[in-house]
Amino acid sequence: MNCIIASTSTVHGSDYLGYFPDALTELFKGVNEIIFIPYARPGGLTHDEYTQKAQDGLRFLNINVVGIHQKEDPKTAIKNAEAIFTGGGNTFLLVSQLYQKDVMQILSEKVKSGCAYLGTSAGSNICGKTMNTTNDMPIVHPPSFKTLGLFPFNINPHYLDPDPSSTHKGETRETRIKEFQNLQKTPVVGLREGSWLRIKNNDILLKGGLKARVFIPQRDPIEVEPNYSFKDLS
Amino acid sequence: MNCIIASTSTVHGSDYLGYFPDALTELFKGVNEIIFIPYARPGGLTHDEYTQKAQDGLRFLNINVVGIHQKEDPKTAIKNAEAIFTGGGNTFLLVSQLYQKDVMQILSEKVKSGCAYLGTSAGSNICGKTMNTTNDMPIVHPPSFKTLGLFPFNINPHYLDPDPSSTHKGETRETRIKEFQNLQKTPVVGLREGSWLRIKNNDILLKGGLKARVFIPQRDPIEVEPNYSFKDLS
Numbered sequence: 001m002n003c004i005i006a007s008t009s010t011v012h013g014s015d016y017l018g019y020f021p022d023a024l025t026e027l028f029k030g031v032n033e034i035i036f037i038p039y040a041r042p043g044g045l046t047h048d049e050y051t052q053k054a055q056d057g058l059r060f061l062n063i064n065v066v067g068i069h070q071k072e073d074p075k076t077a078i079k080n081a082e083a084i085f086t087g088g089g090n091t092f093l094l095v096s097q098l099y100q101k102d103v104m105q106i107l108s109e110k111v112k113s114g115c116a117y118l119g120t121s122a123g124s125n126i127c128g129k130t131m132n133t134t135n136d137m138p139i140v141h142p143p144s145f146k147t148l149g150l151f152p153f154n155i156n157p158h159y160l161d162p163d164p165s166s167t168h169k170g171e172t173r174e175t176r177i178k179e180f181q182n183l184q185k186t187p188v189v190g191l192r193e194g195s196w197l198r199i200k201n202n203d204i205l206l207k208g209g210l211k212a213r214v215f216i217p218q219r220d221p222i223e224v225e226p227n228y229s230f231k232d233l234s
Numbered sequence: 235m236n237c238i239i240a241s242t243s244t245v246h247g248s249d250y251l252g253y254f255p256d257a258l259t260e261l262f263k264g265v266n267e268i269i270f271i272p273y274a275r276p277g278g279l280t281h282d283e284y285t286q287k288a289q290d291g292l293r294f295l296n297i298n299v300v301g302i303h304q305k306e307d308p309k310t311a312i313k314n315a316e317a318i319f320t321g322g323g324n325t326f327l328l329v330s331q332l333y334q335k336d337v338m339q340i341l342s343e344k345v346k347s348g349c350a351y352l353g354t355s356a357g358s359n360i361c362g363k364t365m366n367t368t369n370d371m372p373i374v375h376p377p378s379f380k381t382l383g384l385f386p387f388n389i390n391p392h393y394l395d396p397d398p399s400s401t402h403k404g405e406t407r408e409t410r411i412k413e414f415q416n417l418q419k420t421p422v423v424g425l426r427e428g429s430w431l432r433i434k435n436n437d438i439l440l441k442g443g444l445k446a447r448v449f450i451p452q453r454d455p456i457e458v459e460p461n462y463s464f465k466d467l468s
Contacts, residue, residue, distance in 0.1 A: 012401035043416030090413055092372075132373055137410040138326075139366055139417050141379045158404040167246035169427055170392040176371040179324060182277030183373050193403055 001150060002027065002116045003199040005127050007157045007191035007208075009057075009088050009120035017057035017120075019194060023207065025061060027116055028083055033064045035071070035081040039097035040089025040122040042139060054087060074101045078110050088121025091134040095126060096142040108148040121157050124191070128154035132180055133188050135173070151204060152186075152234035155197075159190030159213060174213075174221065181217040187233050188215040197230065204230040235384060236261065236350045237433040239361050241391045241425035241442075243291075243322050243354035251291035251354075253428060257441065259295060261350055262317055267298045269305070269315040273331035274323025274356040276373060288321060308335045312344050322355025325368040329360060330376040342382040355391050358425070362388035366414055367422050369407070385438060386420075386468040389431075393424030393447060408447075408455065415451040421467050422449040431464065438464040 004020075004027050011019045028034065038050040045053065051067035058065055065085070071077035078084065084107070086094070098104045111117045111127075119127055125134045126147040133154045162172040171179070177188050190213035191197070198207045206212050206228045214233070215221045238254075238261050245253045262268065272284040279287065285301035292299055299319070305311035312318065318341070320328070332338045345351045345361075353361055359368045360381040367388045396406040405413070411422050424447035425431070432441045440446050440462045448467070449455045 008403045010403055012403070042413035044413075093417075132375075133371060135371070135404055137367060137369070137405075137414060138372060138379060139410075139414040141366075145372060145375045158402065160402060160404070168392065168394060169242045169244055169246070170369055170394070171371075176373075179276035179278075180371060180373040183327075 001111060001199045002114055003111065003127070003150065004118050004196050005124040005155065005191075005199065006118070006120045006196035007124065007159065008193040011194045015057065016053060020196065020208065021060060023196065023198070024058065024118070027118060028058075028061055028063055031063055031083040031116060033066060033081075034058065034083045034085050034118075035068050035077050036065050037068050037084065037086040037094075037123070039068075040087060040091065040094035042090045042093050050087060054085060058085075074103050075106055078103055078106050081110065081115055083116035083118075084111070085118040086120075086123030086126065088123055090139055091122040091125045091131050091136045092138050092140050092142055094122045095131050095145070095147060096140045098126070099143050104146075104148070108150070111148060111150060124155050124157050124197075127151070129186055130154060130184075132184065132186075133177060150199065151230065153230070154186050154188045156188050156190045159192045161213075174215075177215045181215060185217045187217065189213075189230065189233070190215065190221075202231070204233075206230070235345060235433045236348055237345065237361070237384065238352050238430050239358040239389065239425075239433065240352070240354045240430035241358065241393065242427040245428045249291065250287060254430065254442065255294060257430065257432070258292065258352070261352060262292075262295055262297055265297055265317040265350060267300060267315075268292065268317045268319050268352075269302050269311050270299050271302050271318065271320040271328075271357070273302075274321060274325065274328035276324045276327050284321060288319060292319075308337050309340055312337055312340050315344065315349055317350035317352075318344070319352040320354075320357030320360065322357055324373055325356040325359045325365050325370045326372050326374050326376055328356045329365055329379070329381060330374045332360070333377050338380075338382070342384070345382060345384060358389050358391050361385070363420055364388060364418075366418065366420070367411060384433065385464070387464070388420050388422045390422050390424045393426045395447075408449075411449045415449060419451045421451065423447075423464065423467070424449065424455075436465070438467075440464070
């Protein structure tokens with residue numbers, strides 16, 4: 001596989017997709033057209049506008065970005081894609097749309113076959129076994145939480161450390177992930193904003209200069225350093 | 235109806251259920267036994283332990299608290315209940331369990347018929363039309379997001395105002411609620427911790443000394459004062 005699975009599209013103080021140009025250049029080397037999947041967007045921007053935003057963010061690559069909604073048939077668009085980018089938004093909406101258009105399986109097979117793939121936020125959430133560890137609000141009801149399954153663990157993007165000064169009684173992110181693991185024995189990688197996973201040559205490496213927090217069921221969470229390999233995490 | 239629908243069970247610096255004793259005394263006046271629904275709890279405490287916690291929190295009322303799981307049949311327990319308390323935890327798990335045990339409809343009818351009902355957090359989320367505006371992580375997949383429908387709007391418990399100093403790129407609560415309303419035209423009441431709705435005599439009043447934030451589709455959110463009536467919100 002050949003993927004970048006990023007916690008976020010944008011970090012504080014950077015433009016959209018502006019914080020990891022070298023990684024994007026390497027990922028999309030030799031590509032002439034990227035199919036953009038805007039389905040996660042729950043409003044604010046139309047699919048056309050969101051695709052334009054992706055095109056603008058990737059302008060430095062000199063690659064054409066085409067919205068999947070601008071193609072005649074989404075299945076064929078994925079099958080024929082040179083590269084795919086799924087943008088962020090709401091994971092429930094994204095997964096609902098992928099099932100509604102019957103492309104979840106095709107997208108999984110395409111990425112597993114080696115097609116260059118970029119995911120940010122919701123577009124990264126769908127790379128794991130399931131979307132059970134999204135932070136998003138359940139604004140629609142997808143028929144299933146099963147996702148692309150590129151690896152045998154889940155992602156928690158926008159990972160946030162507990163705030164020791166908070167008086168709020170809502171659960172911390174860590175508590176939520178541990179509650180998930182009381183029900184399902186799936187490891188979870190908490191990716192902080194500015195981090196991404198690089199899948200290449202049968203390896204899965206942490207990139208971006210920050211540590212990640214890894215939750216393995218029935219163990220204490222661990223912190224792992226950049227370039228840590230998740231190849232054996234299952 | 236005769237309900238207290240509370241944002242949270244516990245506010246900073248108080249014991250479990252310790253911040254609104256007068257309201258609980260009034261709600262449960264004349265009641266000998268409360269059926270406690272512990273289904274939202276995703277671990278940490280067993281159902282027995284969680285029921286004991288509810289009993290301890292309500293000890294000042296001198297009312298017996300019995301877990302629904304301790305009764306022979308959950309449907310009969312609800313049908314025969316004098317009063318019902320649904321505790322917090324994970325709303326996805328709670329809703330999944332209510333459907334699995336086939337008691338969602340019976341619970342709705344029972345509360346609508348006037349049975350005293352206390353909900354906190356997840357137990358409050360289920361009082362609205364749907365659970366689409368929960369903050370919880372989707373750790374299980376319920377067959378539907380439809381909930382008790384005691385009123386024609388939704389609750390967002392533990393409502394949090396945006397933090398203007400935050401550099402985090404995850405969506406604010408307000409953004410998430412507005413994204414929900416791009417898809418469904420359901421009003422949402424953001425209940426801050428320490429607030430509750432009091433349903434009595436065909437009215438629904440805001441209680442607890444704090445303002446609430448009300449989201450009506452396609453309008454700017456409004457702040458409403460304690461004792462505001464939500465009777466006409468739909």
